[in-house]
Amino acid sequence: MKVVCSTHHRAHFPGNVVENGVARSSRDVPERLDALLRAVKSASLEIVDATDHGRAPLATVHSAAYLDFLATAYQEWKSSGLPARVIPAVFETRRPACRDDWSVIAKAGFHLRDQITPVNEGTWLAAYWAAQAALPAAELVKNGERQVYALCRPSGHHAGRDFGGGATYLNNVAIAAKWFAGEAERVAIIDIDVHHGNGTQDIFWNDDRVFFSSVHRSPKGYYPHFTGYRDEVGGPGATGSTLNWPMREGAADVEFVEGFRTCLFAALKHDPVAIFVSLGFDALATDPANGLRVTEKAYETIGTMLGSIEVPLLLVQEGGYDLGTLETVARRFLSGLGIAR
Template identity: 65%
Template sequence: MKVVYTGRHRAHIPGDVIENGITRPSRDVPQRMDALLRAVYSLGHDVIEADDHGTSPLAAVHSKAYLAFLATAYRDWQRLGLAGRVVPAAFETRPEAYCDEWSPIAKSGFHLRDQITPIGEGTWSAAYWAAQTALTAAALIKEGENQAYAMCRPSGHHAGPDFGGGATYLNNAAIAARFLARDFGRVAIIDIDVHHGNGTQEIFWDDPDVFFASIHRSPEAFYPHFTGSQKETGGSAAPNGILNVPLPARAGDAAFVQGIETCLAGVLEHKPGVIVVSLGFDALSTDPCTGLSVSEPSFETVGQRIGAIDKPILLVQEGGYDLVNLQGVAQRFLRGFCSAESQAHNPIRSAGNSFASRQALTPLKTPVAMR
């Protein structure tokens, strides 16, 4: 399997964040990708560098105002004489209230939904290249790869059309899904991160061509708090296009695997041409999110279940914060995922792959600008 990665994610250093009234270090540290890289190298996967697909695929998901905010927020914050990173002090979420002449303080309170999603000097570059990582892996699928893995950091599934949150800025899975829809038509997204993918749900709420299924810890006293109930099934233009499977805290292995199977049944009923997996490892029992208490062997089982589907599948990395056990759980999932696929046959293939000769892992030199 080809894995897409870029070291440009290291430009994003969140530092301390505030959650539920408590200041704590951000869990989204660069070392997460180091652990995942060790996992994919240990399994012999090919790691290649992300290509730049520009901002057009980003603009197919996110608003022009939001993209401009992300690209300029830190610079404008500094010009205003404000210290540190961009962190909202007040919040305004009514769309009709937005004003393009707002200060960066006001815009941060409109576009950022919490105080665990700061914007620093390198955040835009890292988020931009996380989206390009997902797009490069999606392009591999378009060219005939049956499986590809986008190692994205920052994650993306909490980012909506015009907002970021939950330590996410651009919705990498949604950007890849819309990019794939041009060639495959119907797309399904299954989100196995411990948190509900509220941003992905909002983006595709009224899109009949994209089905979204999410298994997660119940939003009662758990991020993102407002979304993820079974009652949320899609808008008038896409009834039953959303499937949420919320589980109680520390639900454990059996409930998690059964919930995955429920999600997969919904995915297959949609009859997609391609599947995108928002791949989170933060349901692991030792993860600091303390969400669902799932064991490493169950992640291998889930990998087998997903990998056995006879469709092209794109993995897009979301959460996973236990630096001690992250490599091991990723190895278990990927081993199950790839072993299941090797026993299946997918008729959708192409003869060539122009990506195979690219060199991997080039360091970040200069921040990318808006294109």
């Protein structure tokens, strides 16, 4: 297995954020990727540098206005005399599109869904190169590799067509899947992050070529709050191409593995030429996301299930914030996949 990553992820330092009215330090720290890199190095996997595929593949998923905002927001914020980082102070919830003549404060309120997704000086660089790690990983799969792992930071699955949120900015798995599918191929995405992949669902809601499924903690009182219910099955043009498996608070291995198995079987019925996995390790009982009570053994089991399929596999890193166990759970997952040593 080849692993694609970029050192530019270190440019992104979110600092303090606000969630549910409480200030805390962001969990998305560079040390997350350090732990995952130790895991793949211990498995003697080949590490490949990300390569620049340009902005065009990003624009097939995200609006031009949103990409422009991410690329310029920090400098415009600083030029306006505003302090620290770009953090929304107001939220626009009714307009279908932003206006070019809005201030950066207004644009932040339109494009950012919460206050745990700040934009600082290095955010665009890190987010851009996270996507540029997912793209060559997809290219490797298209060129014949059976399993590839894209170590992306920041994560991406909460980012929709014209918004970011949940500490994500560009939807790495959606960008890679869209590029891979082109105009004809069928692909499937399985999201096993503890949070619902609302951005990925948003992007492919009416695209019947891309099957999206997500196993996650119920959004009742949990991020992203608005989406991830079982009755969300796809838009008018793609009914049945979305499958959600929400779980009760504190659900453990049996329900998690059952949900993944359901998503995997449904994805295979879609007859995809490749399966993309939004790989989050934050369902662990020890993770500060505090959503489920999953153990490392469940991730090993899921790895074993993925290792048994014939369809090519692309892993795209999402969450996972317990620095004390992140390396070991990644090693257990890779062991289940059949490639760790």
